[in-house]
Amino acid sequence: MAAPFTRVCRPLWRIITTTTLNKGARNISSSRQQWSAQNVKTAVAASPWALHGAVCLQRLPVVSQDRSPIEEEFMELMHQMELERSLLSDHELRLLEDAARMSRKQEEDYDSDEEDEDYRDKEIVTAQDLEDTWEQKLKQFQPAPRSQGVDKKDMGSSERCLADSLILLVKKDVGSQKLWLLPQIQWQMGETLRQTAERALASLPGADLKATFLGNAPCGFYKYKYPKDIQKEDSVGAKVFFFKAVLSSHKHLPLEKNSFAWVKKDELQDFLKPEYLKQVRRFIMAL
């Protein structure tokens, strides 16, 4: 259909002039102008396909992936090579100087006036003392845990599998059966498909999810026909356009397990229908 596509492409320039995306430690915030709904072209012939906008909401990985054994070995090797090739740092030089000075002091013909002028400050706090204080501080530091202790099978929590990117799935009744699919909603007149996708995300019951949409162009497309008994002359089936979005804030209440799920790419086949899965798989990257 020509009409929705022009609406998708035209407001692009307005986005670009006012957008600033800041992504620091996965805290994403953006400010965009709300563009007003454009004038509806009433001279468009009604097509038998209903339009839907869907959102592919992703939770990005929080920690880096674990290294494979070969990678571990290689990393050790590189560290060792770097250590062997490196020169001594200031701190290490100072340690050696202090050790030499101590050994000189033990000798009988030691004359303290022969030392350098500035050694008196170093005598009070030696480099070894500094190292000890630093080690104490390091012991007090607790790094954040690499996994939040959430069970891997708990699909409702967005804290599972921190090293992978997860996609939100929603259980919806389509026709007579309940299906797992990406959140989608029907397109209304006078809005862009991206607005439809945003509405689809906002209208999810019981979930307060803040997301940043990446761009105005849809990333995927799926077309399906209604079953024969529902098909009428002017409604043959539906076309779904997918938009990509990235989850912004971190702290989320766990969602209802029966209707929401956060899944990895390889777990998708347990949830989605084969035809739908084939189209959706094309635009989901498992990095």
Add this chain to the structure above:
Amino acid sequence: MNTLLNKALLLQNTRALVCAASSVQSQVLTTQMPLGLLLTNRQYRSMPTHGIGKYRHLLPKALPKKKKDRVQAKQIKAATATEFGVFNVCVSGYDMTLVEHYSQYIHNLCNHLDIKADESYALPTKSTEVMVMQEQGTKMYVDAVLKTHERVVQISEMKATLLPILMEVVLKNQPEGVQLCVKQHTEVDFQSRFKTRPELEGLLAKINN
């Protein structure tokens, strides 16, 4: 007789002079010589060895040294309906190896996807002193010095349909401890790279006041 002798002597003298000067190839003497006694060593163009010994034409053209021009601000391209204008991808963090490797990764990704990366530069390092208050007393002492490194990759004229793909790949591969910021390039960003000249500004202020 005397005049003849004089003339002969004169001629002999001049001939001696010419012989002595022939090695110098002085053109002045030849012009002064009377006709019939043209003794020049200038080689004629048909001679096979004409121009032997010339080398100046083989050296590369040495342009006259010009003073460095002031770096001109490039025209910042505006965005169109399907393409972005100029925008900066800033990578910043405390760990220099991570920041540099990440910015190199982004640059290589742009090259691979045929996205034009205009410039790739580094902003000056900022040092932050972490001061800790002493337990007993009000004095603060310096605990640590943290350095923030920043690298910028400037991208121009990128197709808008490619942005979601690029952003997704870049975000999914962001390492821990590194902040990513994507923003539009403005004149202010360009000017902030230059050093300030305090004396010049002081003088300008004095003139204006």
